Amino acid sequence: MMAIFEYAPAPESRDVVDIRPSYGLFVNGEFVDGSGTPFKTVNPATEETLAEVATASSDDVDRAVQAARKAFGVWSALPGAERAKYLFRIARIIQERARELAVLESLDNGKPIRESRDVDVPLVAAHFFYYAGWADKLAYAGFGEPRPLGVAGQVIPWNFPLLMLAWKIAPALACGNTVVLKPAETTPLTALVFADICRQAELPPGVVNIVTGAGETGAAVVGHPDVDKVAFTGSTEVGRIIARAVAGTDKKLTLELGGKAANIVFEDAAVDQAVEGIVNGIFFNQGHVCCAGSRLLVQESVQEEVLESLRRRLSTLRLGDPLDKNTDIGAINSAEQLAKIRSLSDLGESEGAQRWSPACELPDKGFWFPPTVFTGVAQSHSIARAEIFGPVLSVLTFRTPAEAVEKANNTPYGLSAGIWTEKGSRILWMADRLRAGVVWANTFNKFDPASPFGGYKESGYGREGGLHGLEAYLDV
Amino acid sequence: MPYLWYAGTPAIPRTWGTTALRGSGLEVEALVGDAVGVSTVTTSLTDVASSDTALRAFLHGLPGVDRVGADQRAAMLGTRSIKTTAKAQAIDLAISMVDLTTLEGADTAGKVRAMCAKAVRPGGDAPRVAAVCVYPDLVPVAVGALGGTGVKVASVATAFPSGRSSLDVKVGETTAAVAAGADEIDMVIDRGAFLSGRYMKVYDEIVAVKAACGAAHLKVILETGELATYDNVRRASWLAMLAGADFIKTSTGKVSPAATPPVTLIMLEAVRDFRDATGRQVGVKPAGGIRTAKDAIKNLVLVNETAGDDWLSPDWFRLGASSLLNDLLMQRQKLSTGRYAGPDYFTLD
Numbered sequence: 070m071m072a073i074f075e076y077a078p079a080p081e082s083r084d085v086v087d088i089r090p091s092y093g094l095f096v097n098g099e100f101v102d103g104s105g106t107p108f109k110t111v112n113p114a115t116e117e118t119l120a121e122v123a124t125a126s127s128d129d130v131d132r133a134v135q136a137a138r139k140a141f142g143v144w145s146a147l148p149g150a151e152r153a154k155y156l157f158r159i160a161r162i163i164q165e166r167a168r169e170l171a172v173l174e175s176l177d178n179g180k181p182i183r184e185s186r187d188v189d190v191p192l193v194a195a196h197f198f199y200y201a202g203w204a205d206k207l208a209y210a211g212f213g214e215p216r217p218l219g220v221a222g223q224v225i226p227w228n229f230p231l232l233m234l235a236w237k238i239a240p241a242l243a244c245g246n247t248v249v250l251k252p253a254e255t256t257p258l259t260a261l262v263f264a265d266i267c268r269q270a271e272l273p274p275g276v277v278n279i280v281t282g283a284g285e286t287g288a289a290v291v292g293h294p295d296v297d298k299v300a301f302t303g304s305t306e307v308g309r310i311i312a313r314a315v316a317g318t319d320k321k322l323t324l325e326l327g328g329k330a331a332n333i334v335f336e337d338a339a340v341d342q343a344v345e346g347i348v349n350g351i352f353f354n355q356g357h358v359c360c361a362g363s364r365l366l367v368q369e370s371v372q373e374e375v376l377e378s379l380r381r382r383l384s385t386l387r388l389g390d391p392l393d394k395n396t397d398i399g400a401i402n403s404a405e406q407l408a409k410i411r412s413l414s415d416l417g418e419s420e421g422a423q424r425w426s427p428a429c430e431l432p433d434k435g436f437w438f439p440p441t442v443f444t445g446v447a448q449s450h451s452i453a454r455a456e457i458f459g460p461v462l463s464v465l466t467f468r469t470p471a472e473a474v475e476k477a478n479n480t481p482y483g484l485s486a487g488i489w490t491e492k493g494s495r496i497l498w499m500a501d502r503l504r505a506g507v508v509w510a511n512t513f514n515k516f517d518p519a520s521p522f523g524g525y526k527e528s529g530y531g532r533e534g535g536l537h538g539l540e541a542y543l544d545v
Numbered sequence: 546m547p548y549l550w551y552a553g554t555p556a557i558p559r560t561w562g563t564t565a566l567r568g569s570g571l572e573v574e575a576l577v578g579d580a581v582g583v584s585t586v587t588t589s590l591t592d593v594a595s596s597d598t599a600l601r602a603f604l605h606g607l608p609g610v611d612r613v614g615a616d617q618r619a620a621m622l623g624t625r626s627i628k629t630t631a632k633a634q635a636i637d638l639a640i641s642m643v644d645l646t647t648l649e650g651a652d653t654a655g656k657v658r659a660m661c662a663k664a665v666r667p668g669g670d671a672p673r674v675a676a677v678c679v680y681p682d683l684v685p686v687a688v689g690a691l692g693g694t695g696v697k698v699a700s701v702a703t704a705f706p707s708g709r710s711s712l713d714v715k716v717g718e719t720t721a722a723v724a725a726g727a728d729e730i731d732m733v734i735d736r737g738a739f740l741s742g743r744y745m746k747v748y749d750e751i752v753a754v755k756a757a758c759g760a761a762h763l764k765v766i767l768e769t770g771e772l773a774t775y776d777n778v779r780r781a782s783w784l785a786m787l788a789g790a791d792f793i794k795t796s797t798g799k800v801s802p803a804a805t806p807p808v809t810l811i812m813l814e815a816v817r818d819f820r821d822a823t824g825r826q827v828g829v830k831p832a833g834g835i836r837t838a839k840d841a842i843k844n845l846v847l848v849n850e851t852a853g854d855d856w857l858s859p860d861w862f863r864l865g866a867s868s869l870l871n872d873l874l875m876q877r878q879k880l881s882t883g884r885y886a887g888p889d890y891f892t893l894d
Contacts, residue, residue, distance in 0.1 A: 073857040074635060074849045079626035183624060341814050342614030385850050394626035491609045511611050 076387075079394045081182045086173045088258065091121040094129055094281060095264035097136035098274025103129050105282055110257055113179035114391050114400040114435040122257050125280035130249065130289040133278040137220040137247040138295055140275030145217045145245035149205030156201030156242060158270040163194040166266065170259055174231055175391040177258040179400030179436070180354050182392050189232050192516055196235040196534075199518035200243035203539060207244065210536055215543035217245030218321055219297030222290040224311075225260075226303045227253035227402050228357035228458075233302050234260050236533045238277060239518075244542040246298065247276045251290050254283040255403045288314070296320060298542065302359070305456075305482075305527050323531025323541045325359065325523060327456040328484030330505065331477035332362030332513060333467075336371045338489035342511065344378045347462070350487060350513035352386065352440050355401055356460040359528075360485035362513050364446075364453060366473050369466045376444065376464065383440050384427040401436040401459065410438050410459030417443050417452035422463070448479055456482070470495060474502045483525030487513045506532070590823060594787055597745040604744060607783060610775035610811055619806035625846045629880075632842070636877045638857065639841040640671050643873075644699055644830065644865045646678040647894075648706075648798065654686045659894045661690035668874050668892065675859040676729060680705070681722040688726035699729035699764070703754060706768075706797035708733040712750055719757040729762040730754070733797060734781065736771045744784055751788035764792035764830055764863075769808045770800040778808055782815035792828040798865065803833025806843060813851040826855065832865025838876040841869060 091107065093100040105124025112119055125133070144152070163170065170193070171185040180189070208214055221241045225233035230252055241248050252260035264279045280286055284307075291299050291311050301311050302325040315322045332350045334343050350362025367375050391399035401407040418424050422443040431437040438459055446453050446463040453463050467473040477486055486505040488496050496510040506524045509515060516522070521537035523529060531541050593603045627635055645664045647656060657679055664674045676697035679687050687698045700722040704710035719730055732754045738746040755763050765785035769778050785793050793812055796803035809831040816827045829852070831844055841864055848856050856862050871891045879885050 072849075073854045074638065074845060075631060076625065076627060077629045077631035079628045187624065338608070339611040339614065340608040341811075342611035342618070345614055345618050394624070491611075512613065 076395050081392045085169045088120050092261050093123045094125050095279040096133045112176050113402050116434050122281045124282040125286045127289040133249045133280050134293045134295050136275035137249050137278055141247045144247055144276050153201045153204035155272050156197050160194045160197035162266045174259050177256045179391050179402050181396040181399045193231050193235040196239045196518045200239035204243040210539050212545040215545050218544055221246045221248045221298040222296035223250040223300045224287045227256040230256040231259040237300050240538045241542045246542050249278045251280050251287050257281045324529035326529040328359045328528050329456050329480045329482045330362050330485040331364045331366045332487040333366045333473050335490040336368045337491050343489040344382050346513045351462045352460050353514050362487050365464045366467050372466050401438050407436040413457045420450045422446045478504045481527040484528035600744045604780040610779050612775055615807045619810045622846050623843050627842050633880050635842045635845050636873050640873050642859045642864050643674040643870055644676045644678045644863045645674045646867050657683045657686045658690045663894050664696045665694045684722050684725040684727045697728040700727040701731045703732040705733055706799040708735050716753055716757045719754050723761045730758050731764045733766045736768055748788045755789040762791040764794045765790040766794045769795050770802045775811055778811045782812050786819045786827050792830050794830040796833040798833035804831030810847050817852045828861040830863040835866045836868050838873045
């Protein structure tokens, strides 16, 4: 049936970005060739190749670490107020180039422009502004007279390419460290534009180095003997490898890994807003969110009502061109990730959970997966245990607050949780008992540079953001 | 790339509801169905208004509204980008939903006649508006000017805008407006009674005014700016619908804030849920503060993504406004010619 009010395509213009055919590494303030075999980065919504990107070999990584080491002397000796000037400048340039960054992020990652424009890029700028403010106040942060660590080796994932870069680079630089950062191989482009922003801000050479490549490049960064600090965001599997590689060295390590967050809806929740929170919890960024609310725990007394509202709401989600300003659900980032989501979803079905997706046509080209809800999920099902990292929600039920806590905590992960209730005392009672680094009450997936973020158990250790985020980059 | 999804139509057939109210007990008997297969649904809400206690328990048992979440949802829907063909479609739909309003002490027969002329022929080939909305004493003038044009005559009543008068006066005013030919009555609720928890008084007044309306449609103005909380907006919406409102309307336009997007969103959720519960469809009319085509289109997006297609018609959604129409006409011309004409190219009224 033809809808009465059909939104016409409203694509954001691509003209604002100028993608070069090939990109090198950013070492010591210069773009240089890499000595590894270059790789291609594609637009996951169309499978079109966007650019060819250099691969950093271990020699290239070594040069980057040497540049960072050399720059560390100059950078760490600068008064905090001077470092702050550079960070404020970077933050302002990010705001000035916000549209370009948002479009490029959507092209390379597949996320809807509404999210890259309204969430990712504003948060990136906010992180730089926030940590710029700390740069001259470190003596008042409660760590005595702290010293920077030295060279930070940072490896970031593809789900929030530029935001994860900001989470890593802003506090490191504010504290006086220099960095060698490796972006994910499927989403290197905004990091390379960020390198250009560093040049535009006239950041001293070597303070920020960007080395592109796959796992081997990351291993070279993490394993380099002259790296003092390793920061990684990504899968628990890779986190374990990194922890092993770092064990026995004096490198300081923070890991931000996977999650299987419970989004807990009580019978007295504000239903319409809880449904929005469920949608935002698992379908934001196609569910490519480590703190995604991938397990919905709904009180049995309101299960039907909540699920009916949820299904109705999901039928209004708009899936398609990530650059269209009205798109809610974009593309899955890579063929590999799509295969993983498919196989875990098929497993969910074969283990006996009921699968549901709204009527939905997927584009012919690119990597797409419809928003999917599994009901009748038990704690023992794979889809209630494994991190799917896609737009797949597992619905479980509970009867009492104590049972909700038990089920929420019954996972090897502990990154985040959500509580939906109109009762303030219950929020506090629950938050005390949930083993999760972040607990959201009547909201989900809200981020703020002033708020620390990090996990319990297999979700990693260390905190990013806020005052706590400074500790990871200071010798305390 | 074309859109791959759009809001699915709920599997509920279009509904022509008739509400039979019997004393204080509430009997909702709705005729559900298309021309064929008419069936009678008696809802579980029969006893809700049997006593003050029952009504209070029901209204306070409705799910709460989280202000932060509702504001965010409305703000997100405000970012929808409506361009080209969609914009043209939305502008014409918005024009056809306008309740062109003048509610001033200085209103005269001449002013009302002029407004009626514009209501019928807004300019160019734009569609006519849904209704004109005037004070009761000017209803005969509007009826005279609009007879046979299809544009409805709406009259405010019940001691608009404050509602601070006796029930006799309110009913009398309604009766007079209907007798003078008003097709629609826009009544105000007793906010004082609502805020002091005397829900039954509010309910009884709506029932009485509805009875006085006869065949005329009743729009119940909640004056959400005075109700202050979103929980109150949802409760007042349900209260009005239970009492027989054909439409629920945000505001008189005399109090600020008037029709904010989150308030309209909550009322749209209320009519959607009410139809699910009773089978009876109730319309929504945001009024006050909607001045630009952009505001109007945001309202249509709210309807489209909250209540859905069934509410996207002048029968079920209205925009109460005075200056809005000219901005819609200006944007309409801009879309067809590519440039803006100056304000002198659009008639005052």
